[in-house]
Each structure stands twice: as structure tokens, then as C-alpha cells.
Amino acid sequence: MRNPQLNKHGELQHLLTLDGLPRDIITAILDTAAPFTEVAEREVKKLPLLRGKSVFNLFFENSTRTRTTFEIAAKRLSADVVNLNINTSSASKGESLLDTVDNLCAMQADMFVVRHAASGAPMLIAQHLQATGRDHIHVVNAGDGRHAHPTQGLLDMYTIRHFKQDFSQLTVAIVGDVLHSRVARSQIAALTTLGVPEVRVIGPRTLLPTEVEKLGVRVFHDMREGLKGVDVVMMLRLQNERMNGALLPTPQEYFKVWGLTADKLALAKPDAIVLHPGPMNRGVEIDSAVADGAQAVILPQVTFGIAVRMAVMSMLGSH
Amino acid sequence: MNILDAEALCRQLAEQIRPHVTPATALVGIYTGGLWLAERLHKELGISQPLGAIDVSFYRDDYGSKGLHAKPQRTGIPFSVESAHIILVDDVLYTGRTTRAALNGLFDFGRPARIELAVLVDRGSRELPIAARYCAHTLPEALPRDQNLELQRDEAGRLTLELTQLG
Numbered sequence: 139m140r141n142p143q144l145n146k147h148g149e150l151q152h153l154l155t156l157d158g159l160p161r162d163i164i165t166a167i168l169d170t171a172a173p174f175t176e177v178a179e180r181e182v183k184k185l186p187l188l189r190g191k192s193v194f195n196l197f198f199e200n201s202t203r204t205r206t207t208f209e210i211a212a213k214r215l216s217a218d219v220v221n222l223n224i225n226t227s228s229a230s231k232g233e234s235l236l237d238t239v240d241n242l243c244a245m246q247a248d249m250f251v252v253r254h255a256a257s258g259a260p261m262l263i264a265q266h267l268q269a270t271g272r273d274h275i276h277v278v279n280a281g282d283g284r285h286a287h288p289t290q291g292l293l294d295m296y297t298i299r300h301f302k303q304d305f306s307q308l309t310v311a312i313v314g315d316v317l318h319s320r321v322a323r324s325q326i327a328a329l330t331t332l333g334v335p336e337v338r339v340i341g342p343r344t345l346l347p348t349e350v351e352k353l354g355v356r357v358f359h360d361m362r363e364g365l366k367g368v369d370v371v372m373m374l375r376l377q378n379e380r381m382n383g384a385l386l387p388t389p390q391e392y393f394k395v396w397g398l399t400a401d402k403l404a405l406a407k408p409d410a411i412v413l414h415p416g417p418m419n420r421g422v423e424i425d426s427a428v429a430d431g432a433q434a435v436i437l438p439q440v441t442f443g444i445a446v447r448m449a450v451m452s453m454l455g456s457h
Numbered sequence: 458m459n460i461l462d463a464e465a466l467c468r469q470l471a472e473q474i475r476p477h478v479t480p481a482t483a484l485v486g487i488y489t490g491g492l493w494l495a496e497r498l499h500k501e502l503g504i505s506q507p508l509g510a511i512d513v514s515f516y517r518d519d520y521g522s523k524g525l526h527a528k529p530q531r532t533g534i535p536f537s538v539e540s541a542h543i544i545l546v547d548d549v550l551y552t553g554r555t556t557r558a559a560l561n562g563l564f565d566f567g568r569p570a571r572i573e574l575a576v577l578v579d580r581g582s583r584e585l586p587i588a589a590r591y592c593a594h595t596l597p598e599a600l601p602r603d604q605n606l607e608l609q610r611d612e613a614g615r616l617t618l619e620l621t622q623l624g
Contacts, residue, residue, distance in 0.1 A: 166527070169528060172531060175531075181538075181565065182564075182566070184565065185515040185565075
């Protein structure tokens with residue numbers, strides 16, 4: 139079966155997940171993002187590529203950073219951007235997801251940026267568009283349930299490549315609440331596809347998915363052990379709002395064992411970088427001294443995120 | 458195309474431009490061939506303003522039909538475009554659409570006082586009202602559409618003009 143993200147010419151039609159996305163496409167997105175970073179330094183921060191196109195941000199779940207950076211990216215490409223906060227609109231009146239999509243298609247939508255609490259919602263929209271012959275409309279997954287957050291994974295890869303150049307010699311650790319994290323899934327898929335020889339996941343047993351080893355990672359239940367000699371530390375946010383039941387002790391106890399502090403970071407390579415997808419829980423998964431320290435690249439991640447999203451949207455919008 | 462000696466044309470182009478160079482003159486080369494040429498001219502003419510480079514992929518008018526160029530390069534304009542005297546450099550002038558895209562790009566950096574165009578070869582078939590102020594060679598007859606003429610640079614840095622048949 140054809141990869142549903144690619145069209146019959148093998149070009150990117152939708153961006154739904156990094157799992158199974160060919161390496162040359164991931165690399166092409168990162169390569170395309172590089173020149174877009176320069177646009178932010180210009181007097182006129184705008185390119186004409188999506189002029190006359192309508193991008194709908196469909197956010198069925200709250201987000202500030204992701205929605206804002208998608209909006210900025212689309213606007214810097216000259217698209218018209220419409221933000222729909224569905225919590226307060228039709229869905230609360232009972233309209234189905236695909237009815238909402240059909241209505242927006244009737245308003246000449248060219249692209250949907252979708253965030254949804256249900257895993258697979260962006261894929262459902264993409265399949266619906268394909269089944270109804272609307273191949274000119276593109277879907278970008280901006281985070282679905284526990285499944286995937288592909289543009290976050292891509293901007294993390296861009297950030298790593300920016301600071302470390304080459305993926306083929308790296309040891310990368312992903313730390314924290316992997317179980318609830320769509321970000322972690324996208325990161326693991328991208329890191330393995332790009333040929334990172336050692337990907338580690340570090341976390342308490344209750345916050346790691348069962349059989350996570352099958353994703354091709356090394357599992358550590360001791361943070362100090364897992365951080366030894368790594369080049370990149372990718373922290374995850376503790377997903378308080380996703381917690382069901384008592385998976386965890388108090389945030390203070392979590393911080394004591396799993397929080398990234400300067401003394402734990404000292405076990406990584408001296409030039410190791412620290413990433414975090416935001417929003418950070420300071421004093422829970424990361425100490426302020428690390429978050430604001432010289433090894434943190436958390437704010438560059440946000441800036442690169444705009445360029446990566448511009449690259450994705452301009453590649454999708456070109457066919 | 459053996460009859461065109463890119464190295465000789467490059468020297469001719471430099472001599473055409475030389476009398477008009479002032480301390481305010483800045484060069485911007487269009488990726489890829491135009492930038493190679495601009496690097497040469499920049500050195501040859503002793504231009505004091507740093508050299509600019511522009512990739513027109515983000516401004517092309519065929520994005521809607523042909524999509525994004527596979528490997529866009531980083532545009533870098535290391536001088537203030539506001540009130541600048543700019544010579545835009547390209548290897549081959551053809552439809553004029555690349556020049557149009559480059560002009561649009563430059564204006565997003567500011568309002569230049571003047572932009573002139575310098576090219577190695579004018580191959581004819583213009584589709585826009587664009588002309589080169591400096592041009593080393595104009596082909597007596599427009600090249601057929603199925604032929605591509607572009608500058609190449611070998612490892613030693615030597616410039617040649619290559620004519621290829623498009624598939």
C-alpha cells in the first residue's frame with residue numbers, strides 16, 4: 139500500500155507522522171528549512187509562496203506555541219490564516235469532525251493544520267479528502283493524542299543538526315514521560331530514520347510504554363546511568379493533564395529522581411545540548427539552572443520551528 | 458558550446474562595468490552561476506562592499522506549477538539595501554523571470570537607490586520588460602526552448618558555458 143503521506147509521484151502530500159517517512163524526505167525538509175531561517179532577519183519577513191492560499195488551523199485541543207508558530211509560518215509565506223478554536227465552536231454543538239472539514243472545504247481551504255486529542259484524527263481527515271477526490275488540500279498533523287507530533291520531531295532534528303552537524307556519531311537520550319508523549323514517538327522515529335546509532339529512553343517504569351525496546355531504543359530506569367556520555371538530552375514535559383490515576387509520586391519527588399539538574403547533566407558529554415519541546419515545568423522535569431544555562435537550546439528550537447513549518451507548508455503547497 | 462569562451466566574456470564584462478564602479482557599488486549574485494560570476498567580478502573590480510547572494514526559489518512565478526526548487530540556498534545580503542547601488546549578476550539572461558524574482562527578493566531587504574543588471578550572455582526570448590545594462594555577449598539568434606545554456610565551474614574554479622539538450 140502506498141504511504142498515505144505521499145502522492146503518486148512520491149512527493150509529500152500530507153504530513154501525518156514521521157514513522158515510515160523516508161529518510162530522503164526528512165532530509166529534504168531539513169535542507170529546505172535552512173534558507174527559511176534567514177527570512178526572520180529581513181526588513182520584510184514575508185515570502186510570496188502561499189499567496190492566495192487559505193490555511194485553517196483546526197485546534198481541537200489547547201496549544202499556544204504550536205498554534206502560534208504555525209500561524210507565523212503560514213503568514214510569513216503570505217497565506218491567509220484562519221484560526222478555529224473548536225472547543226468553543228461547532229464541535230461543542232455536536233458537529234462531526236468530517237462535517238466541519240467539509241464545511242471548511244466549501245470555504246476553499248487549501249491546507250488544514252490539525253491538533254486533536256484523538257490519535258489518528260489528522261489521518262482520518264486526510265483519508266476523507268482522498269476518498270472524495272480533493273487531492274489539492276493538504277493536512278499537517280500538529281499533534282494527535284499520544285500518536286505523533288511530526289513538526290516538533292522535525293524541528294528537534296533541525297536543532298540537533300544545527301548544533302551537532304552529523305547524526306551518525308550521536309548518542310541521544312529522551313528523558314521522562316514517554317508513555318503519554320507523542321513528541322517522543324516522533325523523535326524516536328526521526329532519530330532512527332536519520333541513522334543515530336544509539337537512542338536511549340530514560341524514565342520510570344510507569345511512564346515508559348511496554349515493549350518500548352521494540353522501537354529500537356535502549357531503556358534506562360536510572361537517570362544517572364542513562365545520561366552518561368550522551369551528546370543530546372531531549373527532555374519531555376511531564377503531562378500532568380494526561381495523568382490517569384496515581385502513576386507518580388508528588389512533583390517534588392519526581393524532580394528529585396527524574397528532574398534534569400546541573401549535576402546530572404554533568405554526566406553527559408561536556409558539549410551536550412539540552413532540548414525541551416515546551417511548555418516547561420520548571421522544578422518538575424527540569425531545573426531552572428539547566429533551562430536557562432549555556433547548554434540549553436530550547437529557545438533556538440522555537441525559532442527553528444517556524445522555519446521548519448515554513449518548509450513543510452511550502453513543500454506541501456507546491457503541488 | 459565551444460564558440461563562447463566564458464573566461465574571456467567574464468573579463469569583458471568586468472571591463473564594461475569598471476568605469477561605473479563607485480565606493481557605493483554592491484554586487485549581488487543569483488545562485489548558482491550568477492554567484493560564481495559575481496565572485497569573480499567582485500575580486501576583479503576590487504568592490505569594497507561585501508558580496509551578496511540571492512536564491513530566487515522563494516520568489517519564482519512557477520512555484521504553483523513546478524513546486525519548490527529542490528535545494529534552495531540561503532540568501533545573504535551583508536550590506537544595507539536601503540539606498541544602495543546594486544548590480545545584480547546572473548550568468549544567462551533568458552525570459553527575465555529569474556531577474557523579476559530577484560528584484561522582488563531584494564526589495565524585501567529595503568529600498569535600493571538603483572539596481573542594474575549584468576549578465577554574461579543574453580540568449581533572447583524575453584517574456585518581461587527587462588534588459589541588462591552590462592552584457593558581454595548577445596546571441597545573434599534566440600536559442601531554441603529545448604536547449605539549456607548555463608555556466609559551470611570546475612574544481613580549479615575555471616568557468617565554462619555549457620549548452621545541453623533538455624529531455
